[in-house]
Amino acid sequence: MNRTTAKVAGKHSQSWKQDPEGVRRDILDVAISEFAARGLSGARIDDIVARTRTSKRMIYYYFGDKDGLYARALEVAYSKVRRGEEELDLDGLPPLKALEKLVGFTFDHHRANPDFIRMVMIENIHNADFIRKSDMIRGLNVAAIDTLRNICSRGAKDGDFRADTDPVRLHWQISALSFFNVSNQPSFSALFGPDLFTDTQQKILRDEIIRLVVGSVRVSTEPTT
Amino acid sequence: MNRTTAKVAGKHSQSWKQDPEGVRRDILDVAISEFAARGLSGARIDDIVARTRTSKRMIYYYFGDKDGLYARALEVAYSKVRRGEEELDLDGLPPLKALEKLVGFTFDHHRANPDFIRMVMIENIHNADFIRKSDMIRGLNVAAIDTLRNICSRGAKDGDFRADTDPVRLHWQISALSFFNVSNQPSFSALFGPDLFTDTQQKILRDEIIRLVVGSVRVSTEPTT
Amino acid sequence: MNRTTAKVAGKHSQSWKQDPEGVRRDILDVAISEFAARGLSGARIDDIVARTRTSKRMIYYYFGDKDGLYARALEVAYSKVRRGEEELDLDGLPPLKALEKLVGFTFDHHRANPDFIRMVMIENIHNADFIRKSDMIRGLNVAAIDTLRNICSRGAKDGDFRADTDPVRLHWQISALSFFNVSNQPSFSALFGPDLFTDTQQKILRDEIIRLVVGSVRVSTEPTT
Amino acid sequence: MNRTTAKVAGKHSQSWKQDPEGVRRDILDVAISEFAARGLSGARIDDIVARTRTSKRMIYYYFGDKDGLYARALEVAYSKVRRGEEELDLDGLPPLKALEKLVGFTFDHHRANPDFIRMVMIENIHNADFIRKSDMIRGLNVAAIDTLRNICSRGAKDGDFRADTDPVRLHWQISALSFFNVSNQPSFSALFGPDLFTDTQQKILRDEIIRLVVGSVRVSTEPTT
DNA sequence: TATGAATGAGGCTTCATTCAT
DNA sequence: AATGAATGAAGCCTCATTCAT
Numbered sequence: 001m002n003r004t005t006a007k008v009a010g011k012h013s014q015s016w017k018q019d020p021e022g023v024r025r026d027i028l029d030v031a032i033s034e035f036a037a038r039g040l041s042g043a044r045i046d047d048i049v050a051r052t053r054t055s056k057r058m059i060y061y062y063f064g065d066k067d068g069l070y071a072r073a074l075e076v077a078y079s080k081v082r083r084g085e086e087e088l089d090l091d092g093l094p095p096l097k098a099l100e101k102l103v104g105f106t107f108d109h110h111r112a113n114p115d116f117i118r119m120v121m122i123e124n125i126h127n128a129d130f131i132r133k134s135d136m137i138r139g140l141n142v143a144a145i146d147t148l149r150n151i152c153s154r155g156a157k158d159g160d161f162r163a164d165t166d167p168v169r170l171h172w173q174i175s176a177l178s179f180f181n182v183s184n185q186p187s188f189s190a191l192f193g194p195d196l197f198t199d200t201q202q203k204i205l206r207d208e209i210i211r212l213v214v215g216s217v218r219v220s221t222e223p224t225t
Numbered sequence: 226m227n228r229t230t231a232k233v234a235g236k237h238s239q240s241w242k243q244d245p246e247g248v249r250r251d252i253l254d255v256a257i258s259e260f261a262a263r264g265l266s267g268a269r270i271d272d273i274v275a276r277t278r279t280s281k282r283m284i285y286y287y288f289g290d291k292d293g294l295y296a297r298a299l300e301v302a303y304s305k306v307r308r309g310e311e312e313l314d315l316d317g318l319p320p321l322k323a324l325e326k327l328v329g330f331t332f333d334h335h336r337a338n339p340d341f342i343r344m345v346m347i348e349n350i351h352n353a354d355f356i357r358k359s360d361m362i363r364g365l366n367v368a369a370i371d372t373l374r375n376i377c378s379r380g381a382k383d384g385d386f387r388a389d390t391d392p393v394r395l396h397w398q399i400s401a402l403s404f405f406n407v408s409n410q411p412s413f414s415a416l417f418g419p420d421l422f423t424d425t426q427q428k429i430l431r432d433e434i435i436r437l438v439v440g441s442v443r444v445s446t447e448p449t450t
Numbered sequence: 451m452n453r454t455t456a457k458v459a460g461k462h463s464q465s466w467k468q469d470p471e472g473v474r475r476d477i478l479d480v481a482i483s484e485f486a487a488r489g490l491s492g493a494r495i496d497d498i499v500a501r502t503r504t505s506k507r508m509i510y511y512y513f514g515d516k517d518g519l520y521a522r523a524l525e526v527a528y529s530k531v532r533r534g535e536e537e538l539d540l541d542g543l544p545p546l547k548a549l550e551k552l553v554g555f556t557f558d559h560h561r562a563n564p565d566f567i568r569m570v571m572i573e574n575i576h577n578a579d580f581i582r583k584s585d586m587i588r589g590l591n592v593a594a595i596d597t598l599r600n601i602c603s604r605g606a607k608d609g610d611f612r613a614d615t616d617p618v619r620l621h622w623q624i625s626a627l628s629f630f631n632v633s634n635q636p637s638f639s640a641l642f643g644p645d646l647f648t649d650t651q652q653k654i655l656r657d658e659i660i661r662l663v664v665g666s667v668r669v670s671t672e673p674t675t
Numbered sequence: 676m677n678r679t680t681a682k683v684a685g686k687h688s689q690s691w692k693q694d695p696e697g698v699r700r701d702i703l704d705v706a707i708s709e710f711a712a713r714g715l716s717g718a719r720i721d722d723i724v725a726r727t728r729t730s731k732r733m734i735y736y737y738f739g740d741k742d743g744l745y746a747r748a749l750e751v752a753y754s755k756v757r758r759g760e761e762e763l764d765l766d767g768l769p770p771l772k773a774l775e776k777l778v779g780f781t782f783d784h785h786r787a788n789p790d791f792i793r794m795v796m797i798e799n800i801h802n803a804d805f806i807r808k809s810d811m812i813r814g815l816n817v818a819a820i821d822t823l824r825n826i827c828s829r830g831a832k833d834g835d836f837r838a839d840t841d842p843v844r845l846h847w848q849i850s851a852l853s854f855f856n857v858s859n860q861p862s863f864s865a866l867f868g869p870d871l872f873t874d875t876q877q878k879i880l881r882d883e884i885i886r887l888v889v890g891s892v893r894v895s896t897e898p899t900t
Numbered sequence: 901t902a903t904g905a906a907t908g909a910g911g912c913t914t915c916a917t918t919c920a921t
Numbered sequence: 922a923a924t925g926a927a928t929g930a931a932g933c934c935t936c937a938t939t940c941a942t
Contacts, residue, residue, distance in 0.1 A: 020901080023901095038266070038350075039264055039266060039267070039350050040267070041263070041264060041266045041267035042264070042265070042266040042267075042350075044935090044936075044937095045936080045937060045938085046935095046936080046937090054902080054903095055902065055903050055904080056903085056904090056937095056938090057901090057902065057903065057904090057939090058901085058902070058903095060937095060938070060939080061901080061902085065937075065938075066936095066937065066938090118350065120409070120412055121346055121349065121350060121408070122350065123411070123412050124346065124408055124409055124410075124411045124412050125263075125264055125267075125343065125346060125347065125350070126411075127411045128411035128412040128414075128415040131411075131412055131415045131416065132415040137416070138415075138416060141416040141417070145417065168417050168420075168421060169421065169429075169430065169433070171417075172405075172413065172421060172430070173402075173433075173437070175405070175409070175413075176401055176402050176405035176406070176409075177398075177401050177402070177405075179405055179409065180397075180400070180401035180404055180405050181401070183346075183349055183408070184345070184349055184400070184401075184404065185349075186348070186349045186351075186352045186353035186356075187345055187348050187349050187353040187356055188397065188400075189353075190353040190356045190357040190363075191356065191362070191363060191366040192366070192370065192393050192396075195393075196393065196394065196397060204394075205394065205397075208394070208398075208441065211441070212398070212437055212440075212441050215437075215440055215441070216433065216436070216437050216440070243919090243920060243921075243925085243926060243927085244926095245925080245926065245927095248926085248927090269910090269911075269912095270911075270912065270913090271910085271911080271912095279927085280927075280928060280929080281912095281913095281928095281929095282913095282914090282927070282928055282929075283926085283927070283928085285912090285913065285914080286926075286927075286928095290912075290913070291911095291912070291913090470922080473922090488716070488800075489714055489716060489717070489800050490717070491713070491714060491716040491717035492714070492715070492716040492717075492800075494914090494915075494916095495915080495916060495917085496914095496915080496916090504923080504924095505923060505924050505925080506916095506917090506924085506925090507918090507922090507923065507924065507925090508922080508923070508924095510916095510917070510918080511922080511923085515916075515917075516915095516916065516917090568800065570859070570862055571796055571799065571800060571858070572800065573861070573862050574796065574858055574859055574860075574861045574862050575713075575714055575717075575793065575796060575797065575800070576861075577861045578861035578862040578864075578865040581861075581862055581865045581866065582865040587866070588865075588866060591866040591867070595867065618867050618870075618871060619871065619879075619880065619883070621867075622855075622863065622871060622880070623852075623883075623887070625855070625859070625863075626851055626852050626855035626856070626859075627848075627851050627852070627855075629855060629859065630847075630850070630851035630852075630854060630855050631851070633796070633799055633858070634795070634799055634850070634851075634854065635799075636798070636799045636801075636802045636803035636806075637795055637798050637799050637803040637806055638847065638850075639803075640803040640806045640807040640813075641806065641812070641813060641816040642816070642820065642843050642846075645843075646843065646844065646847060654844075655844065655847070658844070658848075658891065661891070662848070662887055662890075662891050665887075665890055665891075666883065666886070666887050666890075693904085693905060693906080693940090693941055693942075694905095695904080695905065695906095698905085698906090719931090719932075719933095720932075720933065720934090721931085721932080721933090729906085730906075730907060730908080731907095731908095731933095731934090732906070732907055732908075732934095732935090733905085733906070733907085735933090735934065735935080736905075736906075736907095740933075740934070741933070741934090902942100903941100903942085904940105904941095904942095905939100905940080905941080905942100906938105906939080906940070906941095907937105907938080907939075907940090908936100908937105908938095908939105909935105909936090909937100909938105910934105910935085910936085911933105911934080911935070911936085912932105912933085912934080912935095913931105913932080913933080913934095914930105914931085914932065914933090915929100915930090915931080915932080916928105916929105916930095916931105917927105917928080917929095917930105918926100918927080918928075918929105919925105919926080919927070919928090920924100920925095920926080920927095921923100921924085921925095921926100
């Protein structure tokens, strides 16, 4: 009867008895997708559990309650995305090139992670209370600023960047343009049509944004192309 | 709060008999604030009605159901904000000045109307389904683009604007920067501190954004100041 | 403005101000159809009023409450149907022929008045409380039995009818077969297919029923055909 | 009343933990009685639950919604009644005797199960929509026809039954007379007095019906007694 | 570690009816 | 005679959570 069921207990096997970490990941994956799709109050524990290979009890066992699950899902969503950013290597590049690459990457990365964007939108609806409570998330973002600070200071030293460039304000600019592109796509395309979100138009937008941001920090000696 | 509704009934009286328009406005004002605060699924009909001078039954009498109330609240929120924009007179100004003024105004206007911003955030969580269904809202936004199109064509004629400036993409830029400033303030200040949102810093940000947007359309002959 | 609108105030004109009897009939016609379709608790005052050219207030003005409207609708339904029966002239016919004709007529009449049948079904669900309270309805039905009693006594005198034939039990038989044919058509055809209710089959059934009932009262000297 | 449900829990104890089948039966027994008494729209979930040993929530847990409960109650009512019919053994009897017994039994069985009759009445008010959706109910009724078909073919072979006897039409006759006797008792006795429904009169009616039905299929060589 | 059964509080909505004009 | 506005009571259903095994 119960012979070798636990062989392929990795992902998507029919049942994984005795794999606590697998159970947690399974639940969290589904939770992120459900919370991202419907928000904190809109998501349903029953719906989450239905898409899971476990039972409802496990959610309470591992995460305490709905808020606990949401809080953890938010952390996982953040760390997934930030982990992707770590792979970007900018140290070898001259500051302006590094910034260009970073902006382009952020734009692409946000587009590639709509669930993360939606989690952050939902957090903002909830006044970012759960972000505020998570040391982990705050830690992850310090790193993001450090990267920018590094670029800025190198750029300032080289004389390429304006001296008054503030890494946080720069991060704000990059985020605003990349974030809005994903977060407000539904309303924007409902109002003005879906054209702006085709691959062709997004490429144009991406270039424009890079030009914009880079233009805003560069010591302007010559016209932008 | 409910200042604008005292048409027929005495102000702040406990109940007003037979003032349908007043009742509707009363409900809608509260509804906007509750939906903006808690989202569509998070808002409670009972909470809305508690802040109202009417009974729960009237919500269903006038708006059918929760979705109907939300849909109407969204329309009212949009029209309130767009009405504010109409008061802005740009026709007398040269294109670059007009754009500058428009960007600054949008930045300020969004800050002044956080409930509207939150309604749009919530709509995006719901894939903008209600915006899509509302001819009224779509109509209001056509006007917003027309204003920009006008500026762009004047600017192109004068030779001040780049010829390839697209009013929709320009609107996107202005919106992105002004919208994000309000929508993501909670998460941004949770992560990087509240400094960016002080009046002083917001003024700097405002100028920066104006410079950014204007710079992106201007035929660049000389460095930006 | 208000010139000659009240010209065709008979039926189905757009509005009939000042025609109280017309208003009552309008309401009652709709009420019968709604109660017949959905039952006493299933019918909605709002739905009735929506199909009417009057306002909700009039229902309460004329009929007191929902039960009052139902009670009156039941009476009207009964009197409509019984009025149709009065036109049947059986006096000139020999008893067996009269009975044949009566059975056939009842079968047809019930089929032609499904709303009436449904009102009676609904009454039975409600233990016939409203019938019991209505002198009018009880009066109408005495007449129906009188007709049969007349036929029976003539038949007994002629020697055509069995002496123990009871007019009430005979009425019961005729009703049972004619009533069930309409009342249980939905369940019967759901279970056994709709064939029995085609015109062809109904003709066969009609003849069979006539044969059945007549056979049950006839002094049987020779085989039935 | 709830006698058959005391499988696991003590009888008449205030609450029984963890006896799903018992809970289901308990709810269904009450539901049948309430729906039969008041109809689908007339029945109240709160009233049902009040006569139950469980909470309102369990109705939704097991049956989804009011319609779901009604649909299942209808199925149970049908299967209870049809199960009673299965105990009737007609195979050993000659066709005419078998038919006599079947008619008499049906008459008695319908009288003994007024709740079932009322459920079918209610179904007919609702156009038999729920019967139509239930494969189970349709299946149960095929069996009923099979029994009759068997009798008819034996009768035809023996030369006792008319060759053109149709089992469905025969079933229709038996049902009409037995069903109406219960379904329309309230209106009939409201109109014509309760006499027909006394035991004495019902016995006479029963015999009459048997004679009627049997007479309608018999190859008529001699007068009926 | 795991499951299906059970729950109380509270959510949204509907209904017949009455009121003010 | 007539209308649209207003209402309280009650209806159905959902939700996060806990219990018994």
